[in-house]
Amino acid sequence: MKRLSLTAAAMAAAFASAPAAAQTVLTLSSWVPPTHALTLAQKEWCDLVAKNSAGKIKCNQLPRGVAAPPGTIDAIKNGLADVSFTVHGYTPGRFVLTQMAEFPFLGDSAEPLSVAFNRVASKHPEFAKEHAGVHVLTYFTHGPGMVLNTKKPVTKLEDLQGLKWRVGGGMVNEISKTLGMNVTLKPAPESYELLSGGVMDGTLFPAESVDSFKLDKLIKYATTFPGGLYNTSFVFMMNEDKYKKLSPEEKKAVDDASGEVAARIFGRGWDKVDNKALENMKANGVQFTKADAKFIADVKSHTSKLEEKWAKEAEARGLKDAAKVLAEFRAEIAKAAK
Template structure:
């Protein structure tokens, strides 16, 4: 073989080795490509590729590998390497995460997400509920509100007689405790449900009104100090896929996980919440603060739900659930100052 041919062959072999050394993670999203969740997941992937100098990268699939309620199992079973989901989309499966879904927790998704990540990191029982996946981060959206197409709502009795879509988890229980007619449906179905009149309203953070293009469909919004509810999310990787990574690859993934990823999602949500509020105001959505009597009714009627959670958390091995919840609230308050 001539020296030139040997050189070309060597380059080809080197290129093949370099290509084979690259680790590609299959990534799925059930929200549209322009949704904050999809964009933040892509941002995380871009950081992963940059930090690994191209040795780790993501293949973001054009379509989700599963409907939202099946995403946790899809990642656990290896249909995708990385994705996110709402814990409440699979009722009864996750008990401890309800800590993050009670009313009046906070007004910043970033503050709530970072406080949530802190609780998760120091609570082994929470990790036990996620067996089969590598939790990259947990996070929440911004304060949940009540939106509807029919009338202003400021009092408890004004919630009655309307049909509301909810996303599952504690918000479903809160709605029922308030005597609301609630139906569990994924967020991506809101436009059809509201425009066809199947539902009269939805419980959402501001961001989702813009994301699912219903800013011209809903006409009224009710705000609550710290939110009527919140929603818990998990950003995750298939455990077996993580286990197969090299030590250096695991170190890079870990460095972009935990508080780093929680901050990415929380900060992104705060940003689009602000934008969505401005968009809704421009679209003529009428906002009303919850009447003090409604706020007190929420506190009174949710108190038994909190007590039930304390009992369930104790059964899961949490020594002092009341303190855990109190510390969580205090941490959010500290971060929001």
């Protein structure tokens, strides 16, 4: 009896000292503040992956980004972190196909735009080819882009042409130049310094960014357009080698949280903070202008050829019948918005 007790005690001690089951850790990098909608959406995705994997995968959110915004995709490609997101336009010339999601007047909220963007981009492998070296988790967009400035109301095309503007790159840069604007390409986190120092007079942003980048005391005037003056395409991505090393069960946990599910997480989060920022801007006395029919018509007449130019460049990158793909995208936006 005594021998059995000793044996049982030895076995219990052995189990107690055995190592815990191995856990896969994903390191996350974010170049926006911890409270930003993008950082929070990334965490929501991580929580879902952890749930899907029954705790076998967990995330470690790094205290700061491993690279400046334009270098993020290469940082993920090279394994400096496992998961992050970036703006396609921050690396001019590198991405063409994703500019599909950046044209004027596409939609009034981020969730249907993001869902439609991911649906269409995922159907055409040429989009993934532009992201060689990383595993795409989802494509998404922010909410409708608006005109924000510190100087005067912008009510007509000529008002855009007398000020200095910060833009993020990509199609918004092409739109701005076509409209005769004086623009400088700078990442979003530099906006406060540029505007507060008077280096720039205004910026093109969704409403959310006024709060996120602490521009609430700087912005005095805002002009909105139905469907947005522009949009910005993003990719949410994972290091390719990290993804390949996941077990089949772990891959399923990641896949089930990605694609359209992740597009909705990012889009829904952005819509929430856009709405809150609009309320805060009104409370802070920002003067709003809704673009009238002539202003909208002037923008359309100046930017109409950009779609044709994009289609030619996209087809040169291997996308067949790009104009048809763009029409498919618009149809998916309408479907997702219902």
